[in-house]
Amino acid sequence: MNEPDGTSRRRxxxxxxxxxxxxLAASCVGPMGEPGKAGEELGKGQGMKIxxxxxxxxxxxxxxxxxxxxxxxxxxxxxxxxxxxxxxxIHGLGxxxxxxxxxxxxxxxxxxEKYGVRFSQIDAAFPLSGKDGLPYGVPYVHNAIRWAKLAGxxxxxxxxxxxxxxxxxxxxxxxxxxxxxxxxxxxxEAYEIIxxxxxxxxxxxxxxxxxxxxxFADSPWLRMNMDTGNTFIAxxxxxxxxKRFIGKVSHTHIKDVSxxxxxxxxxxxxxxxxxxxxxxxxxxxxxxxTCLTMLRDHGFKGTLSMECEGNGGPMIEKSLAWLxxxxxxxxxxxx
Numbered sequence: 001m002n003e004p005d006g007t008s009r010r011r012x013x014x015x016x017x018x019x020x021x022x023x024l025a026a027s028c029v030g031p032m033g034e035p036g037k038a039g040e041e042l043g044k045g046q047g048m049k050i051x052x053x054x055x056x057x058x059x060x061x062x063x064x065x066x067x068x069x070x071x072x073x074x075x076x077x078x079x080x081x082x083x084x085x086x087x088x089x090i091h092g093l094g095x096x097x098x099x100x101x102x103x104x105x106x107x108x109x110x111x112x113e114k115y116g117v118r119f120s121q122i123d124a125a126f127p128l129s130g131k132d133g134l135p136y137g138v139p140y141v142h143n144a145i146r147w148a149k150l151a152g153x154x155x156x157x158x159x160x161x162x163x164x165x166x167x168x169x170x171x172x173x174x175x176x177x178x179x180x181x182x183x184x185x186x187x188x189e190a191y192e193i194i195x196x197x198x199x200x201x202x203x204x205x206x207x208x209x210x211x212x213x214x215x216f217a218d219s220p221w222l223r224m225n226m227d228t229g230n231t232f233i234a235x236x237x238x239x240x241x242x243k244r245f246i247g248k249v250s251h252t253h254i255k256d257v258s259x260x261x262x263x264x265x266x267x268x269x270x271x272x273x274x275x276x277x278x279x280x281x282x283x284x285x286x287x288x289x290t291c292l293t294m295l296r297d298h299g300f301k302g303t304l305s306m307e308c309e310g311n312g313g314p315m316i317e318k319s320l321a322w323l324x325x326x327x328x329x330x331x332x333x334x335x
Contacts, residue, residue, distance in 0.1 A: 028078040028120035028154065028303050047333030048295070049303040050323060051078030051120045053253070054097035055274050056310035061095040068115040070313060074320060077335075078120040078303045079112075080157075080251075083147065085140050098123075101143050105151035119153035120303035121196065121225070121251050127161030128180045129173045129203055141184050141195075149191045155251050156193055157225050158184070160201035160213075162270050174203070174212065181216045188221045194250050196225035199241070200271040205234035207244055214248055224248040228288050229255025229275050229307065235267030238287040239294070246298050252291075254323065255307040256282035275308045278315045280322030289326055296332045 028049050054067045062070075064081060071079055082098035090096050099108065099122075112118060124144035126137040137158075144156050158181075165173045181195070188195045203209040214224060226249045231238040242249070257266075258277035262284075279288065292304075306323065310316040327334055 028118050046301050047335045048301055048327070049078045049120065049335050050076055050306070050320070050327075051080055051303040052076060052306040052316060052320075053123070054079065054081040056306070056308060056316045057097045057312070058274060060310060060312040061090075062097045062312075063094040064097050064099050065111070067097045068112060068117050071117045072115045074317065076320065077117055078305070079117050080119070080121045080123060080303075080305045082123040082125075083144050085143055101147050105147050109151050119148070119151055120305060121155035121157055122148055122151070122153050123157045125157050125159040125198055125200065127201065128158060128177050129160035129168075129201065130165040131167065131176075133176055133180050134183075138180050138183050142187050145184075145187050145191050145193045145195075148193050154194055155196050155225075156188070157196050157198050157251070159198040160203040162201050164202050170203075170209075174209070177203070177213065178216045181213070181222065185217050185219050185222060189219060192221070194221050194223055196223050196251050198225040198253070199227040199230045199234075202270055205230060205236060205270045207236070207241060210245065214245070223250035225251045225253060226291070227253040227255060227271075227307075228284060228291055229253065229257055230271045232257050232284045232287060233262070233266055233272050234270045238284065239290045242291050242294055246294060246300075249295070249300060249302070251302055252295070252300075252304050253307045254279055254288060254304050254319075255284070256280060256288065256319075257284045258282050272307075277308060278322070279306060279308055279319035280326070281318075285322075289330070292326065292332060293330055296330060301335075 028051065054064060057067055067079065084091055084098055084100040087100065091100060122144055124141045126140050127133060128137045141156065141158055148156050184195055197204060197213055199205055214222060224245050226242055228238045231241045255272065255275045256277045256279045257275060306316060306319050308316055308319050
């Protein structure tokens with residue numbers, strides 16, 4: 001049998017997945033979050049979406065399904081989690097709130113539908129800036145893209161490392177990342193999955209470098225994941241950062257910063273693993289409010305994914321209440 005060409009494979013894949021996957025993805029992504037006319041049509045009349053990253057429940061040792069239960073209880077319909085390419089004992093025993101790529105994505109999607117929850121993004125943010133980016137990071141992202149398509153997830157997050165890559169100058173590291181993203185986008189474009197570059201590391205928290213990274217390829221499938229907390233802790237102005245790249249934003253992390261953390265490490269770190277501060281209680285709250293206003297005025301209708309320590313529920317529930325109240329005050333429609 002002759003191997004079908006690329007066009008035939010894409011047509012076959014689209015037919016196999018059906019319209020259900022497109023509708024599922026569209027519910028947690030808006031006109032700015034999905035390239036092309038189809039995304040714009042699906043996004044008409046939709047507001048922003050509220051979601052959360054399951055990192056909130058790392059320290060509580062929740063399973064992914066327990067996160068789905070929390071989402072259902074709190075009327076949250078978009079979820080973001082990390083993906084594991086392999087097995088680990090802590091995940092296998094149900095003590096980690098992320099998903100493994102060996103889990104069947106169609107069956108998981110059906111389970112999520114029962115809870116009324118859909119993916120806004122999966123996190124495949126293995127650092128692509130160092131020497132391990134090409135041999136380990138690229139195959140990991142490739143596998144995440146294929147899995148995301150079947151899971152009905154529109155975005156796959158990527159990023160650089162937290163620190164300057166050992167043994168590489170900036171120019172060489174950027175060249176390696178450009179090659180990595182070229183390989184990633186070849187698959188992403190075939191599967192029609194958005195690759196977001198998250199503001200999180202040594203390169204991505206520097207606006208000039210982020211601009212160069214977003215220009216690695218002239219592709220509508222390469223976009224940015226804005227992070228209000230990481231920009232702030234890196235010493236940047238989140239409002240100015242968002243203003244510069246607002247046309248590229250496909251997904252957003254809403255994260256506050258405690259006064260003590262800001263005083264201790266602002267300008268010395270590039271990212272926060274999990275913020276130990278409820279959204280609205282920190283020194284970044286005014287910036288978040290301004291960023292939300294800017295996103296509203298620009299027509300953003302994607303997901304606002306909360307990132308903070310959950311404390312088993314209370315802290316992220318406080319964050320959720322603040323975010324809903326703020327969106328209402330700013331007259332931002334929420335779907």
